[in-house]
Amino acid sequence: MPANLTPQYFEAERHYKSATTPEEKIQALEAMLALMPKHKGTDHLQADLRHKIAKITEEAERKLATSRKNFNIHKEGAGQVALIGMPNTGKSLLTASLTNVVPEIADYPFTTKSPNVGMMPFENIQIQIIDMPAINMPESRIWANNIFRNADLLALVVDLTNNPCEQVNSILSELEKMGIVPALSGKDAAASSLRERKMLIIGNMSDIDIDGEGFKSLAHEFKGRLDSISVSAADKLNLEELKRQLFAHIDIIRVHTKSPGTRVDLNNPVILKKDATVREAAAAVHKDFASRLRYSVVWGSGKFEGQRVGPEHVLHDNDIIELHVSG
Numbered sequence: 095m096p097a098n099l100t101p102q103y104f105e106a107e108r109h110y111k112s113a114t115t116p117e118e119k120i121q122a123l124e125a126m127l128a129l130m131p132k133h134k135g136t137d138h139l140q141a142d143l144r145h146k147i148a149k150i151t152e153e154a155e156r157k158l159a160t161s162r163k164n165f166n167i168h169k170e171g172a173g174q175v176a177l178i179g180m181p182n183t184g185k186s187l188l189t190a191s192l193t194n195v196v197p198e199i200a201d202y203p204f205t206t207k208s209p210n211v212g213m214m215p216f217e218n219i220q221i222q223i224i225d226m227p228a229i230n231m232p233e234s235r236i237w238a239n240n241i242f243r244n245a246d247l248l249a250l251v252v253d254l255t256n257n258p259c260e261q262v263n264s265i266l267s268e269l270e271k272m273g274i275v276p277a278l279s280g281k282d283a284a285a286s287s288l289r290e291r292k293m294l295i296i297g298n299m300s301d302i303d304i305d306g307e308g309f310k311s312l313a314h315e316f317k318g319r320l321d322s323i324s325v326s327a328a329d330k331l332n333l334e335e336l337k338r339q340l341f342a343h344i345d346i347i348r349v350h351t352k353s354p355g356t357r358v359d360l361n362n363p364v365i366l367k368k369d370a371t372v373r374e375a376a377a378a379v380h381k382d383f384a385s386r387l388r389y390s391v392v393w394g395s396g397k398f399e400g401q402r403v404g405p406e407h408v409l410h411d412n413d414i415i416e417l418h419v420s421g
């Protein structure tokens with residue numbers, strides 16, 4: 095049987111031949127694979143392309159392991175959220191809707207080859223969003239190990255109209271292969287090499303989730319294990335609530351510090367981990383402050399406003415503290 099390859103296929107093949115980086119080569123090979131008619135006559139060719147992709151990926155990973163190249167994304171803002179999922183679940187459109195970046199969005203799979211990074215404004219802070227390549231593609235592995243282990247939150251983005259529970263389970267099993275399990279999964283991470291990460295399920299495409307059936311099944315299936323939220327990146331539905339949820343799941347608090355006799359600047363909070371104390375807030379302002387701290391006055395989490403508190407006082411989100419330090 096003739097292969098009946100299209101002009102688009104040969105165009106992709108030209109790209110492959112002129113490609114210089116492993117990423118470009120893989121991208122071109124994947125395009126060839128996608129553009130190839132799928133029938134008996136092309137079985138051989140398909141297998142050949144898959145083999146090439148696997149080989150280039152392996153080589154790239156080996157090189158990477160011995161190179162100094164850093165596949166982390168430098169953290170900026172108050173926290174880092176990685177969007178993870180199968181192809182075409184709307185990760186890139188969601189990133190565009192939440193942040194200032196304009197990632198490539200398309201209705202064919204694997205458009206995102208390397209992470210896109212954007213900053214999401216939330217009230218008086220910014221949260222960094224990383225739009226990851228689809229988790230089931232080879233390039234993803236190059237980035238995944240570093241980013242998934244370092245991000246403050248992994249957001250599992252699924253298409254509510256396409257077996258969302260199965261998608262979540264596939265993502266979880268890919269993550270577990272990388273040694274990452276949800277915090278509170280019940281798996282004993284301390285006793286193994288597994289790393290626990292906070293996770294949140296984002297059910298996207300609520301605009302076409304008829305009667306909310308997809309979301310109902312998702313919320314029911316993962317109740318008590320993982321929180322889920324239903325949104326539409328396309329119609330911008332529930333995105334403000336999503337921002338609040340992302341913030342809440344990062345486990346940070348914003349604390350406004352001031353020195354005596356000055357006005358507080360509410361636009362420039364210190365970011366601390368949840369349950370941080372006054373001492374930690376003082377240390378975050380200046381490295382000497384924790385030891386020089388005499389007492390503090392707190393508005394927000396005190397028994398009354400303007401209460402004097404000691405260094406072990408536990409702070410809450412949006413507290414204001416006045417630090418009295420010795421000269």
Ligand SMILES: Nc1nc2c(ncn2[C@@H]2O[C@H](COP(=O)(O)OP(=O)(O)O)[C@@H](O)[C@H]2O)c(=O)[nH]1
Pocket residue numbers: 179180181182183184185186187188198199200201202203204205206298299300301302325326327328329
């Ligand atoms: N109806 C609908 N389509 C969406 C939504 N989000 C994304 N899409 C479409 O789904 C396709 C894949 O989106 P993309 O963001 O590239 O997915 P990614 O592969 O996960 O990054 C595009 O055609 C989008 O326009 C949504 O909330 N509703």
Ligand SMILES: [Mg+2]
Pocket residue numbers: 185186187198199205206225
């Ligand atoms: Mg994408």
